[in-house]
Amino acid sequence: MEQQGEYMRRIADLMKEDRPREKALANGMQSLTTAELIAILLGSGSKGESVIDLAQRILRTSDNKLSNIAKRSVRGLMKSFKGVGEAKAITLLAAIELGKRYRDEEPDTVPVIRDPESAYNIMRYQMENLSHEEFWALYMNNAKHVIAKKKISVGGVSATVADVKIIMKEGIENLASSLILVHNHPSGNLVPSRQDDDLTTRVRKAGELVDISVVDHIIIGRGGYYSYACEGRL
Secondary structure (H helix, E strand, O other): OOOHHHHHOOHHHOOHHHOHHHHHHHHOHHHOOHHHHHHHHHOOOEOOEOHHHHHHHHHHHOOOOHHHHHOOOHHHHHHHOOOOOHHHHHHHHHHHHHHHHHHHOOOOOOOEOOOHHHHHHHHHHHHOOOOOOEEEEEEEOOOOEEEEEEEEEEOOOOOOOOOHHHHHHHHHHOOOOEEEEEEEOOOOOOOOOHHHHHHHHHHHHHHHHHOOEEEEEEEEEOOEEEEOOOOOOO
């Protein structure tokens, strides 16, 4: 027979108005806690543990940060949390990815790069919590409106190789007047490497040949960024 404590943790034993789906219907999704939102995605708990308890355990183990959950792979979630199978792990990570893409959607007005902070804000949610390096380029017209945003390369935990020819090709095809280079350092160290310096120089020189100026090279880490332009290095 199930113990009373375990029995009371079942979601079916909660007051109707406290059940996540019912709360969402009555008061909107914004009324739910993060754990309740995760519980809806998971759908069910595990033996002796309600879906709410499972969601709270996942959050607690992740320091109550969705960004820490996002760093895990499907297999990593399955291995770390008893009661999370492949379907639950995929559903949870898919929802987080949708949230990232929602943040990344361009607003009704075309983004304008007024300063390094503007470029950082366009890319930060997409890059600051990655566990691997990615290299992107923002392409702009004469009015500094962003006309294209392209992923140039994906690498490992400590490096990615960006091809200058591809960077320039994208700029030419989009008739860009200028561009901003953006990549991340998963380690959180914002100091540019010698390779970063070398690539910046090579892209700048290549841009001069086709009349596309390199406005900045931004390195994104957790909670901050480094700007070559701000440091007077362009």
